[in-house]
Amino acid sequence: MHELSALPYAYNALEPHIDAKTMEIHHGKHHQAYVNNLNNAVKGNAAEIHTLIDLIHNISGYSTAIRNNGGGHWNHTFFWGILGPNAGGQPTGALMDAIVTSFGSFDAMKEQFNSAATTRFGSGWAWLIVHDQKLVITSTPNQDNPLMDIAEVKGTPILGLDVWEHAYYLHYQNRRPDYINAFWNLVNWSAVNTHFKEATK
Numbered sequence: 001m002h003e004l005s006a007l008p009y010a011y012n013a014l015e016p017h018i019d020a021k022t023m024e025i026h027h028g029k030h031h032q033a034y035v036n037n038l039n040n041a042v043k044g045n046a047a048e049i050h051t052l053i054d055l056i057h058n059i060s061g062y063s064t065a066i067r068n069n070g071g072g073h074w075n076h077t078f079f080w081g082i083l084g085p086n087a088g089g090q091p092t093g094a095l096m097d098a099i100v101t102s103f104g105s106f107d108a109m110k111e112q113f114n115s116a117a118t119t120r121f122g123s124g125w126a127w128l129i130v131h132d133q134k135l136v137i138t139s140t141p142n143q144d145n146p147l148m149d150i151a152e153v154k155g156t157p158i159l160g161l162d163v164w165e166h167a168y169y170l171h172y173q174n175r176r177p178d179y180i181n182a183f184w185n186l187v188n189w190s191a192v193n194t195h196f197k198e199a200t201k
């Protein structure tokens with residue numbers, strides 16, 4: 001049985017960048033629906049005994065419902081974890097060094113990430129991933145992610161941004177670039193650094 005975890009902060013904790021109503025609907029309705037639909041999709045078949053991460057890694061072997069809802073569950077759990085109040089700024093240490101090595105500067109990485117997030121047509125995600133011990137920016141459609149065996153660019157996500165309209169439409173309407181800029185004020189670099197260490201050890 002897959003379960004929705006409580007948010008690690010209050011619904012209004014990310015204001016003014018992401019409003020409380022958006023967070024309440026995003027976590028309590030959208031994420032909950034991915035969890036419920038995933039449970040329904042695995043019920044009584046071979047997928048039922050597997051962990052979420054096992055399903056994700058071998059997603060080509062499962063149904064579209066498991067791909068969409070398993071991806072939705074994994075992606076949102078990851079996303080809540082790399083956001084936080086009193087966050088933003090820049091990373092330090094080995095992560096900052098890796099960003100400079102891979103992109104030239106922190107701002108150049110941001111620019112490339114923003115471009116991936118802005119140009120992802122329709123619904124999907126932008127990612128900063130570890131790929132062959134290097135940092136790479138990519139994006140995926142729908143609820144796919146770079147851990148999936150079907151991903152065009154595979155790797156381990158250390159930062160991700162949900163660019164589905166449900167993530168920003170109440171407050172930003174059609175202004176996806178404003179939402180993307182606001183996102184940088186919420187990045188919990190300490191959590192991103194933990195993912196980076198895990199992915200490069």
Ligand code: MN3
Binds near residue numbers: 164
């Ligand atoms: Mn979402």
